[in-house]
Amino acid sequence: MNLFYGGYSMNLFQNVKYGVNCREAAERYGVSINRQGKALCPFHNDRHPSLYVADDHFYCFACGAHGDVIDFAANFFDLPLYEAAQRLAADFGVDANQPPTKEVLEKRRQKAEAQQLMENERLCVSVLSDYARVLRSWKMQYALQSPAEAPDERFEEACHKLDEAEYYLDILAFGDSYERAEVVNYLLVDGRLDKLKEKINGRDAA
Ligand SMILES: [Zn+2]
Known part of the structure; x- marks a missing residue:
């Protein structure tokens, strides 16, 4: 199955998606989101907030950038998806092999x-x-x-x-x-x- 990344990589993707809130990640990386959930889009030269950031996805009404939290980090840091997921896991303390518990x-x-x-x-x-x-x-x-x-x-x-x-x-x-x-x-x-x-x-x- 996951020949390219090895066995546990799919867990990394799943656990990061499950465990890292897109909105929180965007804010942690310096995107300031207003009360309507909109922000200046970091993916194009935005003058008015066009980027909508929800808990589990983002979407830019101007440039069309969109995706989940891993896509966000990949675009934001210009990283391949796998490295973006690793970075998120490290920054948010997500265990690649274990989904975060309900308590966490x-x-x-x-x-x-x-x-x-x-x-x-x-x-x-x-x-x-x-x-x-x-x-x-x-x-x-x-x-x-x-x-x-x-x-x-x-x-x-x-x-x-x-x-x-x-x-x-x-x-x-x-x-x-x-x-x-x-x-x-x-x-x-x-x-x-x-x-x-x-x-x-x-x-x-x-
Ligand atoms: Zn945009």
């Missing part, structure tokens, strides 16, 4: 989840800090000059939202992991955070 996979999944949560927290802190900064400046800039004046809507937003933004920032800085996760979920659900980002960017562009 579960541990890896938990680690990836924790990492994702941390990234989300960082994102929330950065957007909220920007938002609070904008609100503080609005509060000064659009403050009422006289009681007869109708309040500017930016001033009103600042009065209503600044406390809330600072409250969330406090939780993200000092809360326990459960409280932090709640804030992150709240902000990421329904695109609340994206709306804040748009608001901040709109303000910068003005």
Whole structure:
């Protein structure tokens, strides 16, 4: 059967495919993947993220590069498939002769989840800090000059939202992991955070 590579080589391919998450590998090798699962494609001169990376495969909508995690490493490092699989096995501690146990996979999944949560927290802190900064400046800039004046809507937003933004920032800085996760979920659900980002960017562009 496997005359070319010898008996255990097929196990190497199978175990690496089974044991190494394509997305994780891409990130480990320096490809940064956004929340939509897209990245700048390393296989052509990409200006907008065209590469979609899933857990078990990748696909570039622009240049058509595609495959599994071994194809990814082979293309990325310009290696033959077999050497790419060996490299992945070495980098991710996959035993060529033995598929990873459920425990190992579960541990890896938990680690990836924790990492994702941390990234989300960082994102929330950065957007909220920007938002609070904008609100503080609005509060000064659009403050009422006289009681007869109708309040500017930016001033009103600042009065209503600044406390809330600072409250969330406090939780993200000092809360326990459960409280932090709640804030992150709240902000990421329904695109609340994206709306804040748009608001901040709109303000910068003005
Ligand atoms: Zn591409």
